[in-house]
Structures are given as structure tokens and as C-alpha cells.
Amino acid sequence: MKKTRRWLPGARWLVILPPYAWMLLFFAIPFAIALKISFAHSLIAMPPYSDLITWNGTGSPTISLNTANYLFLLTDNLYYKSYLSSLEIASISTLLCLLVGYPIAYAIARLPTSTRNIALMLVILPSWTSFLIRIYAWMGILKNNGLLNNFLIWLGVIHEPLHILHTNVAVYIGIVYAYLPFMVLPLYTNLVKLDLRYLEAAYDLGARPWKVFLKITLPLSRSGIIAGSMLVLIPAVGEFVIPELLGGPDTLMIGKVLWTEFFDNRDWPVASAVSTIMLILLLVPIVIFHHYESKELESKLT
């Protein structure tokens, strides 16, 4: 719809303003504030951090930047390890999620149209129930006298309970479980558009099913894989609830670290610094994701 010149610029900006202003104020500016506070000192005060700009008698300001917080993060083992560990755990979980989610998406895309929508709804339905509660469910399943262990012992497969809860493995399971719909949906959207005739042409030319999958289906579903992976990886890096409830004391994830820094240590400046660094680390995947999203949006309009 081409806008004609009669559309007053003033009126147009009036429409753009509410969401723009809201997001700038409540989403973008807070990051800047977090950055600012990451340079402050922690105080026993309300608010528990120092001012960056102090005014002395003659009315000129002195800006004191406390870079100790960052130095602390960069040198103290805990933080540096947590960042890496978060990336590692998130990556492994994303990969597992992809391995579980791809066959599901593929299978649903192959179902007849009527059943397809029901199947899709069934995949999405669990995510409409409380996230917290579903993680809670896994606590009951994975603990030492939990459902899984009781079942395996009853079957006779094992004699001693497997120690899964409060380890990294439980975290993997939790992330895969919680984020599965986010992986399946973009994959499905992509696979459902795949023209079966490509595959038929390949079979006709003598290729075997596995080869067809590897050389044709997989590459063509690349954008779905990337989208799904970004939708899982980025939030997973900063996850708090899952490592807190399902992970153990040696499960190092940066979301947990930030929480502890803020709620338990009451060290807001350090928490802000942790947050800022996490943001910077995630900037690249976020940009990739945004690039993909805008292209999707544009392709819907053309």
C-alpha cells in the first residue's frame, strides 16, 4: 500500500510513537542504565550503589568509574568459567533439542493436512501450561527415588538409582523439554514448504533415501534449523530456573550467578556487570536472529 504524500508526517509519527517510546524507555534505556551501574560501587544503602557523578563545592562534576567490577569478573575464576559453562551447556542442549525436534517436525510435516494441525497443537499445548510446573515435574521424575529410577529398578535394568537430578544431565533434559516447541515450530514451518518434487526428482535420479535427506532436505531446511537454534540457544544461555531446580552445585550457569549476585550478595553493580557482559556475548546470535526475523517478515509481504 503506497502511502501518498497527503499522509501528514505528524499524524504518522503519532501512531509510531506509543510502541516506539515504550520499547525505548522500558527495553533499551534499562540496558544503558545497567551499563552505568556496572561502573558503580556497591553500598549498604538504598539504592545499594554509588553515584557515578559527584558534585563538589565549585559545581563541577567528577565522574568516578569503578572498573573493579569488570576486573573482578574477568579475573575471578567463577565468572569466567560460568560464561563458558553457560555457552557450553546451552550449546549442547540446543544440539540435543535439534536432534529430538527435527524428526518430530519432519514427521508432522508429512502428516495429512487435517491431522497436521492437531499434531502441531499437541506440540504447542504443553507450553501453555506453566513452565515452572513442568520443570517441577522433572524433579519428581529424575530424583533418586523418582519415577525414572523406580521404573528402571522395577524393570531390573539397574540396581542402584542413577544420580541424574542436580547434575548437568538434568539441565540438558530440562532445557530440551522446555524449549522443544520453539525448535519444532520454525523447523516445521520450513519443512512443510519443502516441495516433495525435489525429493522425487532425486529418487528418480537414483539417490538413496539417506543421501536424499543429507544432500537435499537438510540443506533446504537450513533457515529453519538456524531459526530454531537461535530461539533455543540465546535464552538458554541466560537460563536461571532450570539450572536452579534441576542442576547441582557445580552446574555453573551465568543466569544463576547473576541471580545470586543480586539477591543473595546484594551486589547490584557486579550483577549489572555480569548482565552487560552476557548481553555483549549474546549480541552476535541476537543480530543473526533479528536478521532472519526481518527476512521472514519481508517474505511474507512480497
Add this chain to the structure above:
Amino acid sequence: MASEPTAATSASANGAGGAVKAGRLGAESYVRMENIRKEFDGFVAVDHVTLDIRQGEIFALLGASGCGKSTLLRVLAGFERPTLGKVLVDGQDLTPLPPYDRPVNMMFQSYALFPHMTVEQNIAFGLKQDKHSKDEISKRVAEMLGIVQMTKFAKRKPHQLSGGQQQRVALARSLAKSPKLLLLDEPMGALDKKLRSQMQLELANIIERLGVTCVMVTHDQEEAMTMAHRIAIMEAGRIQQIGTPDEIYEQPSNRFTAEFIGSVNLFEGSIDEDEKDFVTIRSPALEFPIHVGHGLTGFEGQEVAFSLRPEKVAVSKEEPGDPHNKARGIIEDVAYFGSHSVYHVRLPSGIKVMANFVNTQRWASERFTWNDEVWLSWGENAGVVLTS
């Protein structure tokens, strides 16, 4: 076409309403597109088009996809702002006006009926925007429903209608406000072939009866020739030729138009004799010269193309008497269409000529068949000499 002016022509919203007495054409330059140029990011979609359309006329923009016809239509409607140029309707400059302020209405290719409204509400929509009284609106809606014969379906929603029915509603909706200019975007595009021919005539009749000035866009020659008073052939953003259907067909002004409409045989050659009342052309494709029975503004030696429609070519076994306007060849292909056959004849020069043969007698086509040696001939005014 002498018919009574309908109530629509006299009782329309803004006085004259832009309609003429049915069948008569009114003011010469009722719709004027002046020097229209439209660029999209460096791509020139419309390149300096100037058109004058008469009041009450049905005017067709004909061309292949990408020729710029749809862009031109959208400029008329107000959805595109021309890079240069003006649009005037009934003397009023519409160029700076948005679509909702123009006395122009459009029937879209996809019909674009409002899915959440009934047929009645769809037709009433435009009238409501002009703030007419409820009575006026319902009277007008009933009238329009009658014209397109959809009164029974007034309360239905678009998805409860067939394609043809939707088209009628779309037409009624676009005529409800008695626009000064009606625009049709590929009006038959969404219909199947059988319905198409029938609707072409019906649509043209309704529009003419109401005396509305109309510009239509199409890529279908048959549609343009059947429905329009005049046609403009467009190519690459430019107008190639404007004329009535028979002018365009029988007097193409250049090679492009000659080849665009129908089938044609083109012979390249040069002017041999240039006299006041006849011209002779020699072509390497033909053994005998071409004799044209009227003078031309040209000169000897000038390179020209001679365009000859297949139906003007006679086929015979015996050699015709005249020393010109004939050729000898072998029938290479026969395309049988039931009502007529098209013979593809290969001349000694290697050129293929198409000749139509109307099957006026049953089994007449058995007369000529593949590999027959035949003579082709045509009258001295059967073809058109093209200089471009």
C-alpha cells in the same frame, strides 16, 4: 444502441455524476493523463504516457505483463504517485489527491470483497463513507443489486458466492457511487473460459448502459477487442498504438503492434516503385513483387515491412493471373481448428507463410493437405506497409 437512460444516470450522488446518455460518447478529453512518468528505484515503469479518454468510453490498456499498464491504472486510482505528470478527470487535477478523495472507483482483479460483510454491506460501504442517508443508501444498493442481478444474494457473505457471483458484486460495489471514472483491473482474470466470453459482453453492456467512463487493463487481446471502444497497446512503459479495435488490427502502425494482435505474416523488403497511386515492394522472401494499391509517403529504396494477415491470403491450386501479389509454396503444416484451417506454407526462399482457410463446406479442408504445392495470393489493399 438506443436505450432509455436508466435511473442511475440521473439520480447519482453528485449531479451529473460523470455519466453520459447510454451509447453516446461525450466530452473529448474527459480523462486526461498528461506526460505521466513513474519510476520505482530507478526502474522506469511508465515512460511519458499521454492519453485522452472520452466521456462514456470504454478504454483498454493492453499489453504483456511488465509493460506498465497496471502501474498506469494505479496512478489513475491514486495508489501510486507519478514521478512526473498529471491526472485530470472532468477538468479536476487529481494528482495530489489520495484514493479516498477521488471520484474514481476500481474493480480489483481479486475482487477484494470485504469478507466480514454481506453483499449488501459491501455495496453500501462506499456510500456510507459519503454520509448519505440510510434511505438513500438502501435504495441505491437495491438498484445496483438489480443491475447485476444479485438481488437474491443480498444477505450472503463473499465466501458463500461463486467466482462469477463475486465479480458481479465487485462490479456493483465499484459502480455504486456513480464514479466519474471506473477502473477495471484484469476483470476476467479470475474466471474460467466459458464464463469469460459471456461476462465480457454482459459487463460491457452494463457499463455502456450506465454511461460510465471506463479504463480497463488486460493482457487478453480478445477481451480488449470485445469490450473496448478504443485500445492502447503498451510495451516497456510506452504506448505503441492507440486506436479502435479494427484500426489496431487492420492498420497496425509498427511491427510490434502488427505482431502483438492476432497472427501476421511479415515480409521484409524495400520500395521499388513509389508512385502517387501505387507502390511496388520487392522482398527477398517472395519471387513476385508486392503491389500496394495506394500511394505512400516514402521513397524508393526505403526499407519497409509488409504485414499481411493470414485470413487475407487466398489458397489455390492454379496460378493466379496477376503478375504480382502471389507466391508459390509447399504446405508444410496444417492446423485444423474446426471452423477454419491454417496452412503453413513454405516458400522457395525458405520463409513460412500462414494462410487461413474458412471451412465453409463440410470436408472442404480435404482439398489441401501436407506436401501439396499451392499458390498463395492476396488483394492489392490486403496488407499494410510498415516503416517501423
Add this chain to the structure above:
Amino acid sequence: MSQRSGLSPGLKVMLALGFAFLYLPILSLIVYSFNESKLVTVWSGFSFKWYGELFDDAGIMDAAWVSIRIAFFTACASVVLATVAAMVMTRFLKFRGKTLFGALITAPLVMPEVITGLSILLLFVSIGMARGMTTIWIAHVTFCVSFVAVVVSSRLGELDKSIEEAAMDLGANRVKVFFLITLPIIMPALISGWLLAFTLSIDDLVVASFVSGPSSTTLPMKVFSSVRLGLSPKINALATLMILSVSIAAVFAWWLMARDEKRRQLDMQMALQQG
């Protein structure tokens, strides 16, 4: 994908396993909510008693009410802002700052909640705003807008542009076109968006923990503090009720859509017959 011969047995198995994986945990919650024993995973008999205890727990009931109210207002505000944002993204062609706007709208989709929660709290503290239900509401709207905007943009993208053009052609200016034509047509998407925002808000733990005040404990916060200490059958009961309400809503929605679809089929048949 058009159909060939349906699913291979391997795919069938994988699909079945996938659904089992998704639903068994939920099933386990429900089953053990009726467990007599306090030890959640050791079955000792059928009982409703935990449901009784749940309703007696004022702390949980209050928190639930807080969450519901916040979720309701979050959903309403999110739909309004997101619809405007979606219209801007899909209908306004180019303007300075459009890329930034697009980034602001889509970034929250993937942003870890600890980052958004902490940052927005710091904002509230800087401007001296008291923490409470309002701050939770603001924070929730901020991230819900993105999700709703995706849903609405998707619907807007599918909408035939010529319908809006036809309305303009017939004399309606852009404001009228939006309210008379666009809005009614995309209403189903707005409703799904509303439900989505409601769910996200009522489910949020991390952001609410950062920005809540002394008397604005939300349901997830209450559940979390309980669950941190270990399993509790009351929570199972709560879980079952939540699952039940979502399922009922889902079945209802599916029934509505199926009924609409059937009506649509009948309409089309009717149109063809009398064509």
C-alpha cells in the same frame, strides 16, 4: 508438502516417542496430585486432600489473584501496543529509525529474562518508582509485546492488500480502513495474541522476582519458593488445575474452529450449487 504414502514406521515411532516425552511428565504431575502420601513419588492411595489444602492456603490463593489481575492487564496493553507496532512494521514502508524499531520489537523474543528483569528494575530504581503490581505490569508488557507483535504481523502479512486498497478506493481514509476493515478481519489473531500474552505473564517468574514489591507476590514466585525446598503435593494439585484449565480452553477453541470450518465447507458447497 503433498502426501505420498504417509509416514514410514521409523517416523511414526519417533513421533510417538516425541509425544510421550512431552506428555508423560505432565501426566505424572496429575497422577500424583491424587496421591495420599506426602512423598510425592511414592503412591499410597487415592485422595483429594491436597486440593483441599491448596484452597486453604491463603498465600497461594492471594498470589494467584495477583497474577491473574496482572496477566489480564498485561494482555490488554500488549495487544494494543503490539497491533500498532505490527501495523507500523508491515504497512509503513520506510521511515528513519525503522530498523531500530524492528530490532526493539523483536529483541525481547530471545533476550534472557535475567537480563531484562535486572535492567528494568534498575530503571525503576533510578526514577524512584515504587515496586509493586504496576512495575510488574510494565515489565510484562515490555516483553509480551514482542510475542504478540509476531502473531499479529504474521496475520497482517497474509491479508490481501487489495482489500484495504478497495476500502480506500471507496472513500475511507486510513484510520477508517483500519477500524472498519483491517481490525475486524485480523480479530482472531488479536485474540490469540491476547491469550498468548496472558499465558506468558501468568507464567513469568524471573522478571517478576526482580521488579515486584512487598505485597505483590505472584503465583510463580510463590510456587518457586515452595519448590526450591523440595516436592510438595499441593503444588501437584495446583499444577493439575492449571493443566485442566488450559486443556479445557484448548478443546473449546478447537471445537470452535472445527465448527467454523464445517460451516465454511457448507457455504462453499451452497455457492457452487447455485453458481
